[in-house]
Structures are given as structure tokens and as C-alpha cells.
Amino acid sequence: MYRRILIGYDGSEASRKAFAMACDLAAKDDAELFVLSVARPPEVGDDVETEAVIENSRQYHRELLAELKHAAAEKGIKASFEVGVGHPAEQIIYDADRHGVDLIVVGDRGRSKFARLLLGSVSKQVVQYAGRAVLVVR
Numbered sequence: 001m002y003r004r005i006l007i008g009y010d011g012s013e014a015s016r017k018a019f020a021m022a023c024d025l026a027a028k029d030d031a032e033l034f035v036l037s038v039a040r041p042p043e044v045g046d047d048v049e050t051e052a053v054i055e056n057s058r059q060y061h062r063e064l065l066a067e068l069k070h071a072a073a074e075k076g077i078k079a080s081f082e083v084g085v086g087h088p089a090e091q092i093i094y095d096a097d098r099h100g101v102d103l104i105v106v107g108d109r110g111r112s113k114f115a116r117l118l119l120g121s122v123s124k125q126v127v128q129y130a131g132r133a134v135l136v137v138r
Contacts (some may be wrong), residue, residue, distance in 0.1 A: 002029045002031045002102045002103045003029070003032065004032045004034065004092055005020060005031050005032070005034070005101070005102065005104075005105060006057065006095055006096050006105070007014065007019055007022040007105045008035040008038070008104070008126070009035055009065065009068070009076050010037060010038070010064075010107075010123065013083075014107025015106075016107070017137045017138070018107035018135075019035070021135065023071065024055050024076055024078045026072075027075045033072060033077050034079070034099050034122060035068060035072075035080065036083075037064050037065055037081075037082075038061070038083070038085070038087075038088040039052070039054060039057035039060070039081050039083060039085045039124060040066070040074050040086070040087070041054050041085060041086070048111075050074075053082060057085075058083050058085070065082075065083065066081075068081065069081060082095070088122045089125035089129070090124050091131070092106065093116070093129055093131075096132060104126060104133070104134045105134075105135045106134065106136055107123070107137050108138045109122075124138050
């Protein structure tokens, strides 16, 4: 039984499936749901340009999360929605620690096994470093 569940959401098909799974688990266990979308800052740029890019990215992620609020409310789930800035895996783990969640739910990008081996993935990093239960939804 889970009391607090965090879902990393980026709008991809895999994250939509992960959100649906997290909602089902939260509704079943009467758990609190934390939905996190992470805006990535640009690698290179001056301060003014970086701030503009980050703000545009935040707005994009807020719009992604707005679409989910109705679905969570419809199922009677107590849910919080937040946009973080930084590396997605780091932010997911940071928020999981901050909220004291029992379970992290993330989507799998569906890369080939070879590409995952070479490039890694957010879900792989979360599984490796989270220190708590992680459900990867395909």
C-alpha cells in the first residue's frame, strides 16, 4: 500500500501511460499523488537568453500539467502539480525525497536496448539512484 506517489511526466506516450498507472494506484490506495514535469535549462547561453528559454519551457510544462488536473480530480485523487528546472532524474529524486514518497512512477522511453546501454535514460537513472521503489511503465 502506497501513501505518497510521485510521477515524472514529460508529455510522452510512455509518461501518459505512467500517469494513468499512478492514478490507478493512488485511487486504489487512497494515496497522495505528486506530478512533476521538469524543464531542462539550455546547455550553453548567456544569462538573459537562458532565463527566457527556461521561462518558455516552464510555461510549456505548466500547460502539460494543466491537462492532467481534471483526470486526477475526476478520480478523487489528492494531487499536486509542479514544474521543476534541471536534469529530470535529479529533480525526480530530489522531489521524491522532499515529499517523502513511497513510490516513484516513470515512463520508459522505449529506446532500443543498444541505445539505452550507450545513452542511458532518465528511468534508468531514477531506478539506480532513487533509494526507494520505482515503477517503470512501458
